[in-house]
Each structure stands twice: as structure tokens, then as C-alpha cells.
Amino acid sequence: MSLNLVMLGPPGAGKGTQAKGFAAARRIPHISTGDMLREAVAAGTEVGLAAKAIMEKGQLVSDEIIVGVVRERLAKPDAAAGFLLDGFPRTVPQAVALDAIVAGRDALVVIDISVEDEVLIRRLTSRRVCGQCGANADVPGHGQPVPTVCGKCGGPLTQRADDREDVIRERLRVYARDTRPLIDYYAGRTTFRSVNGAQEPSAVARDLEAAVNSAHAAGLR
Numbered sequence: 001m002s003l004n005l006v007m008l009g010p011p012g013a014g015k016g017t018q019a020k021g022f023a024a025a026r027r028i029p030h031i032s033t034g035d036m037l038r039e040a041v042a043a044g045t046e047v048g049l050a051a052k053a054i055m056e057k058g059q060l061v062s063d064e065i066i067v068g069v070v071r072e073r074l075a076k077p078d079a080a081a082g083f084l085l086d087g088f089p090r091t092v093p094q095a096v097a098l099d100a101i102v103a104g105r106d107a108l109v110v111i112d113i114s115v116e117d118e119v120l121i122r123r124l125t126s127r128r129v130c131g132q133c134g135a136n137a138d139v140p141g142h143g144q145p146v147p148t149v150c151g152k153c154g155g156p157l158t159q160r161a162d163d164r165e166d167v168i169r170e171r172l173r174v175y176a177r178d179t180r181p182l183i184d185y186y187a188g189r190t191t192f193r194s195v196n197g198a199q200e201p202s203a204v205a206r207d208l209e210a211a212v213n214s215a216h217a218a219g220l221r
């Protein structure tokens with residue numbers, strides 16, 4: 001009875017934080033393809049060097065590379081009793097490849113953390129990072145002012161260049177273009193659930209837990 005979980009969600013949905021907490025609570029490895037690629041690049045592995053060359057040209061790493069990274073990772077012993085995939089799959093061809101990789105294992109549970117674009121834009125455009133110590137400032141709640149001074153060191157808070165509204169709108173447009181077909185690919189399954197990510201993080205965590213349990217039970221029938 002392993003829990004084989006895929007979490008989908010747009011940038012700013014809080015997916016990474018939820019995924020980390022959930023995987024720790026269930027003692028399954030949290031497999032973030034973004035983290036794995038960054039680590040591979042830093043370690044200078046074959047995959048890392050190939051990925052680095054592509055990213056330096058401003059291009060997206062190919063399905064072939066990402067699928068290879070995931071296949072190797074899921075073959076490790078700690079993923080035999082379950083895993084949480086975060087950031088993969090992003091496209092239908094990746095999802096098809098994943099189905100082949102996990103053939104013979106318990107059914108994939110797929111959770112979509114769903115948040116409306118306007119909520120995401122508000123969240124992401126109010127993100128600030130400290131210019132002095134690098135800490136991320138807490139994102140203000142709805143109607144709260146955007147902070148200007150770091151709570152840790154008192155340094156000035158600034159906005160990352162890729163958190164500008166026009167850049168965010170483009171990221172969300174690309175996400176929607178790639179992900180809508182992916183959601184369609186999974187939506188007909190009894191092990192697919194959507195969770196409202198526009199709530200407080202604790203409420204999202206509670207709904208996530210319930211959704212995973214319900215979908216996992218459906219997959220075992």
C-alpha cells in the first residue's frame with residue numbers, strides 16, 4: 001500500500017511548502033525536479049551539465065532529460081514504498097512517460113492545488129526578498145501593506161525581477177497552456193482531486209490530507 005503522489009499547482013500556489021510538509025508527515029521522499037536539476041547542475045553531473053547548457057540559452061530542459069532524472073530517482077530504494085513528485089510532470093508527454101515508469105506500482109494519486117490567477121498575481125507581486133541577508137519576507141495577507149524592511153536583519157526589502165506583474169502574467173499564461181491538457185489527462189481518474197489553494201496554508205494542508213486519503217482509498221479499490 002504505497003502512496004505514489006503527484007502534486008500539480010501554478011507558481012505561487014504554495015505547492016512546494018505543502019508538498020514538503022506532507023511528505024515529511026507521511027515519511028515519503030519529496031522529489032522536486034527543480035531542486036534535483038539545481039543539485040545536478042551544482043554537482044556537475046552529466047545530466048547537470050546538459051541541463052545547465054540548455055538553461056543558459058534560456059530554453060526549457062527537454063522532456064527526455066527530466067524524464068531520465070525522474071526515472072533514476074524513482075528507482076532508488078527510498079521511493080519503493082511511496083513518493084511525492086513536485087514539479088513533474090509538467091506536460092502530457094511527461095505524464096505518459098511517468099505512467100510507464102510507475103507501471104506495476106499502486107495507482108498514482110494526483111492532486112491539483114488550484115488558485116485563481118488574480119489571487120496568484122496579488123501574492124507573487126507582494127513577495128519581497130532582503131537585499132542584505134537574502135531572507136524572504138512573509139507575504140502579506142489580503143489588504144495588508146507590503147513590507148519594506150527585513151524582519152530578520154532590518155535590511156531593505158526588494159522585489160525579484162521575475163516577480164514583476166508582467167513577468168508573472170506570462171509565467172501563468174505558459175503554466176495554463178501546458179497544464180490544462182495535463183489536468184484533462186488526469187481528471188477522469190478516480191484518484192484525481194482538486195484542492196482549493198486560495199485558503200490559509202493550514203486549511204490547504206487539512207484539505208490536502210483529506211483529498212489524498214480519499215483518492216488513495218479510491219485507487220486501492
Ligand SMILES: [Zn+2]
Pocket residue numbers: 130131132133134135150151152153154155
Ligand atoms: Zn535581512
